[in-house]
Amino acid sequence: MTVRVNGVRSVAVDVCALDTAGEFYSSVWNLDLVEAAGDARYFRGTGPHHHVLSLHPARRPAIRRIVFEAADRDAVAALYAQVRASGAQTEAPHEWTAPGGGFGFGFKDPEGRNLAVACGGATHSSASVPDRPHKIAHINLNAGEYDKTARFMSEALGFRLIDESARARFLHADCADHFSLAIVKAGNATLNHIAFEMIDLDSVMRGAGRMRDAGYPIEWGIGRHGPGDNVFAYFAGPEEIPLEYTSEVLQIDDRYVPRGPDYWKFPPGRSDQWGVTNPPTARLARIQQLFRFTDDGFRT
C-alpha cells in the first residue's frame, strides 16, 4: 500500500531584501517570527508546526524547498522507499539540525523541484485565531511535464487525484482537506502560488483590507473556487511572490466523488462561483510563472 504525506509542513523562500520581506510577513501577512538563525528567518502560523515559512537571503527570489508532513518515522521510511523507487535523486532520512528540527529527507522531483518529507520536531499548541494564517493550506505548482509530475506526486508521495479541471489536477493528502497540492498545466516548473489558510471568511476579508492598506491590491478575488470550494484572495507579495489567503476549504472523506474537466467549468466571463470578482489580473498571470526553484542542493 502506498504511504501518504499529510499535507504541507512548510515552505522555504529565497528573497533579495530579507528585512523588507520579514517585516511584511510579520506585520502585514500576520505570521509570527519564531526564530532567526544565521541569515534565515522562520515564521509560524497559529497551527502546530514550528514554522510554516522560512526566508533566506539570495541574489534572486526563488522557491528554495517545499517540506511535506509525514505521520511518523515509519511513514518517513516508507515514503523514502517510494521516492527511491521512483528513481528520484534523494538523501537518506536523518535528524534535522535546522530550527524546528524533525526527522526526514530531501529529494528532487522529476522536474528538479527541491522537496522534502519530515515528521516530528518542535511544535506549538495549535489555536484558532482570527486574522492570522493557521497553516499552509496548499501549494500550486506549474508543471512543464504535467503527467509525469502528477504521477510522481501520486506514486512517490501518495497524493490522490481528487478533482481535475482543464488546467489543473487537485491532489488530496492524508487529511480532510480537499487538496493540499495542485499541479497546473504550464510550460515550466515554476510556482503558481502558496495559499495560507485563515480560520474564516471574515479573516480573509479583513486580511485583504489589510493588504490593500499596505499597498498590496487584490489581484484576483474575493471569490470562491470550484474544486475545493474554498474562498480566495490573491496578491503579489514581496518581490512579487504569488500569495493567497484562503478559508472554508472543503473537508472530505472517502465518500467524496471526484469530477473531471467537463464538470469543473464556469460560464463564459466567470472565474469563480459568485461572479463578483474580476478575472485574474495580467500581473497575477505574469507572476504565477515568475518563481523558479533555486538551483541549490535539495539536501536538508
Ligand SMILES: [Fe+2]
Ligand atoms: Fe489556491
